[in-house]
Amino acid sequence: MATLKSYSMCSPRLNYGDSYKRNAKWRSPRAAVIPNFHLPMRSLEFKNRTSSESIKSLKLITAIKTPYLPDGRFDLEAYDDLVNMQIVNGVEGVIVGGTTGEGQLMSWDEHIMLIGHTVNCFGGSIKVIGNTGSNSTREAIHATEQGFAVGMHAALHINPYYGKTSLEGMVSHFERVLSMGPTIIYNVPSRTGQDIPPRVIHTVAQSANFAGVKECTGNDRVEQYTENGIVVWSGNDDECHDARWSHGATGVMSVASNLVPGLMRELIFGGKNPSLNAKLMPLIKWLFHEPNPIGLNTALAQLGVVRPVFRLPYVPLSLAKRVEFVNLVKEIGRENFVGEKDVKVLDSDDFMLIDRY
Known part of the structure; x- marks a missing residue:
């Protein structure tokens, strides 16, 4: 064990008396953090309110859009209308502040406020899943x-x-948050730059709070999990029909259901329906022509459901794509889309781009 050495110092030497030992052995300080001491979610109130089992049964979950006012603040009136449209059309859960909801552009105060608002207004009618990852x-x-x-x-x-x-670091990260309450792990390597491999999921799945996986790497991985009893939601609208009916997925966490919640419910609850899946595919491909949520934001603005306000760095789709969306609405049927206003092509000048909010 290394020993402390005496060094000359500019300040006067303090007199500690005879008890001071210049050559005393160094001891590392004891850890000040008690494991899980910071996790308060142990109350009976919390345990009675929700459980991982109540989440595992959900089939259609919408990654809900966050609308904005012209000054960049949340448009809660438009948000409430949009969530109500989801509930009326049979959606069972919403993800608040996810990628689609632009949680990456929110302060944590905004983020938690929107989760709390959603619970207060709709928590009795729909499951509220907060994106609190980091x-x-x-x-x-x-x-x-x-x-x-x-x-x-x-x-x-x-x-x-x-x-x-590292993979070990991933496991440790997930274990810390899993101990707090029901948790869904989200695997989307195209955004994170790193896959969550099955051995990580199988390790953390031992937790009672593990509800399942939102999986975006394809239906081979979906089937690999479902064969081992792990609940999986497809994270890809274009694959969710086959994931649900051919590969054992419980359902989908959907972007498209913001626009056509009734049709997405039919797709997920109504049995194999390749014709409906084919009917929706042009819309889904349009939605993801540019990184999500650019397409969704543009679509909802042209449907008159939200104001045409974008928080940068997101900007609306090109005029040609905006025209294409109007044609898609007419082909699928305006009655299948959210909102009651006529769909229209917005001019570039109609959109507001906010850089300070």
Whole structure:
């Protein structure tokens, strides 16, 4: 063991008396953090409110859009109308502040406020899943703590992105947040830059709070999990029909259901329906022509459901794509889309791009 050495210092030497031992052995300080001491979600109130089992049964979950006012703040009136449209059309859950809802552009105060607002207004009618994931374990813990405190039914957690980590680090990250309440793990390597391999999922699936996986790598992976009793939701609208009816997926976490919730419910609940799937495919391909949520934001604005306000760096689709969307609505039927206004092609000048909010 290394020993402390005496060094000359500029400041006067303090007199500690005879008890001071210049050559005393160095001891590392004891850890100040008690494992899981920071996790308060142990109350009976919390346990009675939600469980992973109540989440596992959900089939149609919408990754809900967040609308904005011209000054960039949340348009809660438009948001409430949009969530109500989901409930009326049979959607069972919403993901609040996910990629589609632009959680990446929110402050954590905004994020938790919107989760709490959704619970307060709709928590009795629909399951509220808060995206409280982060590439920082500390932030993920803090946000998840707050999300459950304001009443969300489950958390959605992505693997640490950009900086990434080892597989062991991934497991440790997920274990910390899983201990707080019902949790869905979200695997989307195209955004994080790192796949969550099955051995990580099988390890964390031992937790009672593990509800399942939102999987975006394809239906081979979906089937691999379902064959082993793990609940999976497809994260890809273009694959969700086959995932549900041919590969054992429980359902879908959908972007398209923002626009056509009734048709998506029919697709997920009504049995194999290749003709409906084919009918929706041009719309789904249009939605993802540019990175999500650019297409969705443009579509909802042209349907008159939200104001045409974009928080940068998102900007609307090109005029040609905006015209294409109007034609798609006419082909599929305006009555199948949310909102009551006529769909129209918006001019570029109709859109507001907000860089400070």
